[in-house]
Amino acid sequence: MTCGSDGGLERMLLERVTVLGNERVTEGVGLVVLEAPRVARGVRPGQFVHLRIAEGRDFILRRPFSVHRASGERLEILYQVLGVGTRALSLAERGEEMDLIGPLGHGWEMPDTLSHALLVCGGLGSAPMGMLAIELAEKGVAVTVAQGASTAGRLVARELFADVARRHEIATDDGSAGERGFVTALVEPLVAQDRPDIVYVCGPEPMERIVAAQAATAGVPCQVSLERLMGCGIGACLSCVVSTVHGQKRACVDGPVFNAEEVLWASAEIPPKY
Amino acid sequence: MTCGSDGGLERMLLERVTVLGNERVTEGVGLVVLEAPRVARGVRPGQFVHLRIAEGRDFILRRPFSVHRASGERLEILYQVLGVGTRALSLAERGEEMDLIGPLGHGWEMPDTLSHALLVCGGLGSAPMGMLAIELAEKGVAVTVAQGASTAGRLVARELFADVARRHEIATDDGSAGERGFVTALVEPLVAQDRPDIVYVCGPEPMERIVAAQAATAGVPCQVSLERLMGCGIGACLSCVVSTVHGQKRACVDGPVFNAEEVLWASAEIPPKY
Amino acid sequence: MNHTVDMRVRLGSLELRNPVVTASGTFASGREYAGFVELERLGAIVTKGVSLHPWAGNASPRIAETASGMLNSIGLQNPGVEAFCASDLVWLATRDVPVIVNISGHSVAEYVAVAERLEAEAVVSALEVNISCPNVDEGGMAFGTSRSAAAEVTRAVRSATRKPLIVKLTPNVTDITEIARAVEAEGADGVSLINTLLGMAIDTDTFHPKLARAVGGLSGPAVKPVAVRMVWQVASAVSIPVIGMGGIATAEDAVEFMLAGATAVAVGTANFVDPTATMRITEGLEAFCLKRGIGRVAELTGAVRL
Amino acid sequence: MNHTVDMRVRLGSLELRNPVVTASGTFASGREYAGFVELERLGAIVTKGVSLHPWAGNASPRIAETASGMLNSIGLQNPGVEAFCASDLVWLATRDVPVIVNISGHSVAEYVAVAERLEAEAVVSALEVNISCPNVDEGGMAFGTSRSAAAEVTRAVRSATRKPLIVKLTPNVTDITEIARAVEAEGADGVSLINTLLGMAIDTDTFHPKLARAVGGLSGPAVKPVAVRMVWQVASAVSIPVIGMGGIATAEDAVEFMLAGATAVAVGTANFVDPTATMRITEGLEAFCLKRGIGRVAELTGAVRL
């Protein structure tokens, strides 16, 4: 069952989807492939879906996931197993059905004038960056990726970035790949050397905040993807607010991607653990 | 994991069991076969198990089910799909694990002096009668079964009874098999002709009550298996009480089988629907 | 056997085409759900709470999932009644559906001012006075936990509006019938219940409460037994209609509330899980009546057999 | 990093070997669970409610499952204190585990009589005064919903016993801290909470309430957020120890209650689903402390980070 949305708003659908595959990527991270013809066709980089994972259960809220890649009728979601929802997702088997609402939110802005982009991602922050890197490369934009993780094994989507990026720099906390240290240490030299037209960031919020400041210092526009706990996912419940210079915005419909300079970081706190 | 009980009480176990098979018997009725080596060995006719059906869910109480048959390491449960628990049970697949507590309660009394027994069952009341009929027949007791159902297709365990009973009388509401009408109409002539030493009854409580009265009139001892909603299943919570001439008894440990003459029927009401 | 069901119900002078309305704060003003729901098939849209001045709401995180439920501490974030009229009401005026505006205030005067501002808006079919929000520091639930304060707010708003007046009650009280009777005595045309139960959840990894505000309101299937009980108590205690809510996710849940005494039912948290929940429940309710040979859905109200 | 955890906690003068006790009415006197649980490893056994005279309890059906919870209307069926002493206490005397007897009455005098009868029984380590049972017509919850009645029962039982006195509070009140302070002022050595939330469920096939008594007490995971909130409020309001309960099914749940301010925790409904629940939770609690380098489990009490 699918049903379309009102004219005025972004076109969002409630779509019944089928699991085509679900595999472990690394410790605690999985990749699920969904057959979702209608949503897959409409989704743009940085948008997300609101997934109903386990219908049999008495009650479970939907869970939001960025679309990692979309091709034809397929959606790929890269997920980290954290709690009850993602654990259930990790157990979903080929052929199972679930439903999702999507595509949701405003994705990454990709001005036509772009010639060089820097993508900075930490940990699972690479999830919403897959489609972005691919589309930018297809448009002929030179893509540089700065990717950080705790250890080499957790550099998820590393191959994808290696394929499409002109340059792919890595930092790991334990030095098992690339530089030892935080990904933020890579950003300053990259901004200086490569002079990107834009910086895209996704990762833990403290890291996003630092990169946003680095971009601001260099005078480069910066976009960040923010996460909030989401109830409805479609703008109705106000559980996902982000404080911005333009007041409180809903991450689900006004984001999840924001211009970094709009975000009032001090009050934009995410749950401590994530 | 299994663990034994205290000396004084009936020996009950918490056993991890595996589904060996689960098939539809008729509309809304299924038969599940469980590998339950320890409980299967100890169970006696009329006893039951308290089954934890769906562990993944937030919360679901155990559900009590009579043991229909036990052979070697296997338990067979005949179940009617009524609500959330039995629906989940109907979806259990071969190889799935669950746990159960058992064997529970006092089963049917089978005095050594028995030479002829009448088993009266209505609907799913045949569930706890399977083992009973088999064991009686093995002991050389002549078994007569009076079985009632709404229609021929719902005469569950009909073959089992046909196999082991010396006499097998049937009544259906729609007359599609045996007499048209209620099973209670069969009882009076059977008691008069066959002169059983005992009457065993299981079925909807109003039917049990009528048969108990018929047996009392004929001066034949009568045992009834009663159902109550059960919390703990082991005697601790007092959710399953039955009013008897000896005061309030717990169906789970003092029953589910009672001497019919002890039961105070008026107050012993079951939920309307069942 | 009937082949149609009269689905209409009456809340005082207000007739609804069916008993299924939205629960305040879970459906905004309906716009976001217009892609999933035929708004014209709703009994009414009950809007998110509106106050005199803009309210910023509470810090994030504002929600947490719990067993069969969720906590929220949104805190009545809203742009104020003026902006609400200029935007939401203008949009709602284009839709053929009764609109019940949920109003809030930090003081009796603020409640009155909101009611006065809405009085001239023809699109507003009724007011629902929220004296039960556990998520604001001043006012909110405090009005709903005291008989005299509840009476005072009701009296004041009553004198400010000729529209049907529904008072929304909090379950966080010793005796909800006492509050219900008090607002009935002051001229409320109906009561709606329950608002959320005050709850808390703590993250055992971080030791922080899961909500930034520490406590929030519990909603969803978990609270349904408490809600059904209170609807039953209140329906037995007052003679004005009751709008029942709290954990409704299926048509059977809606029936349960009506049997307990509700004239209409509101669907809240279930919208998040299934954005088409209101439609599914309305259809299911009609099918339930058809199957049982019930000609008017209103026959279900209070039909519990004791 | 510690390699052992000091699991002891103190409830006034009573020391428990660990914080995990049983919730009254869900574990009888422990005998039925002896095959599944090493009773000696429990912090304490809290018995089913005992009254002066035998009580028959309510009609059947007495339980109903709800979303993540259950309703019960057992109604304190018990054989009376005399029979209890002759049977359960004699058996309990053979086990090396603290025994807390939960007592009930229809009147203050009955509470006192039960306490007096138990005073001489050395096996009884403490009394838990149930002023919060929603399932009896007279007394029961009525004592727990009024500050003065709660104070009166506490005062009377206090003067009848030198054993540690715990008062069990009902969540069905507007302000539980007010009741907690009242019983503290009358000399209670601790409070336990929550008892069940009053709830109702209706069968939509038969239109009958699912419980013969119509209403009953809601317990299980569904109520946990309400319970944690109340434990947090009460622990902040009084200086006597709090025994926290309501929906505890895992070690993390127990941690959550301790963080909120509980000194000990009780496991109730979870025993029905998993008869080994108390052991699993005790082991998990110890493992939690070990992993986090917490040397004394008591450090968790009130450690929520606001």
Ligand SMILES: Cc1cc2nc3c(=O)[nH]c(=O)nc-3n(C[C@H](O)[C@H](O)[C@H](O)COP(=O)(O)OP(=O)(O)OC[C@H]3O[C@@H](n4cnc5c(N)ncnc54)[C@H](O)[C@@H]3O)c2cc1C
């Ligand atoms: C727009 C958006 C896109 C997202 N994309 C992805 C993605 O592509 N891949 C992915 O793995 N995750 C993504 N997330 C996060 C994902 O939604 C959560 O990890 C997931 O909901 C956790 O569900 P759970 O039931 O497993 O955990 P829960 O049991 O609900 O929570 C476990 C822990 O994780 C924290 N947590 C849960 N959800 C979030 C959240 N949204 N933000 C921050 N912390 C959270 C909780 O506070 C808790 O501490 C995205 C979130 C948003 C808002």
Ligand SMILES: Cc1cc2nc3c(=O)[nH]c(=O)nc-3n(C[C@H](O)[C@H](O)[C@H](O)COP(=O)(O)OP(=O)(O)OC[C@H]3O[C@@H](n4cnc5c(N)ncnc54)[C@H](O)[C@@H]3O)c2cc1C
């Ligand atoms: C000792 C004992 C032995 C039993 N043996 C069998 C058996 O062999 N086969 C079988 O199919 N069933 C048996 N039952 C009944 C079985 O336990 C219930 O049908 C089952 O628990 C229903 O679970 P559910 O989740 O599907 O239904 P629920 O959703 O819990 O309930 C659906 C409807 O069935 C009613 N109901 C549920 N449980 C009972 C009960 N125990 N007694 C009466 N009405 C009930 C409810 O009130 C409700 O109206 C036995 C019950 C007892 C006490």
Ligand SMILES: Cc1cc2nc3c(=O)[nH]c(=O)nc-3n(C[C@H](O)[C@H](O)[C@H](O)COP(=O)(O)O)c2cc1C
């Ligand atoms: C996110 C959220 C926001 C809410 N906001 C309001 C509100 O603004 N005004 C109000 O009266 N009730 C509000 N409520 C309470 C609901 O209207 C409803 O009373 C409650 O959630 C119980 O119903 P449910 O279990 O179906 O959600 C809110 C509930 C939720 C979950």
Ligand SMILES: Cc1cc2nc3c(=O)[nH]c(=O)nc-3n(C[C@H](O)[C@H](O)[C@H](O)COP(=O)(O)O)c2cc1C
């Ligand atoms: C079947 C049942 C019987 C109960 N009997 C009593 C009782 O006799 N005395 C009492 O104080 N509380 C009684 N309670 C309440 C529990 O002790 C406990 O306070 C409540 O169930 C919440 O905890 P839980 O969610 O872990 O069950 C009973 C609860 C249940 C479920």
Ligand code: FES
């Ligand atoms: S998740 Fe509901 S408004 Fe964003």
Ligand code: FES
């Ligand atoms: S089911 Fe608990 S005492 Fe029988």
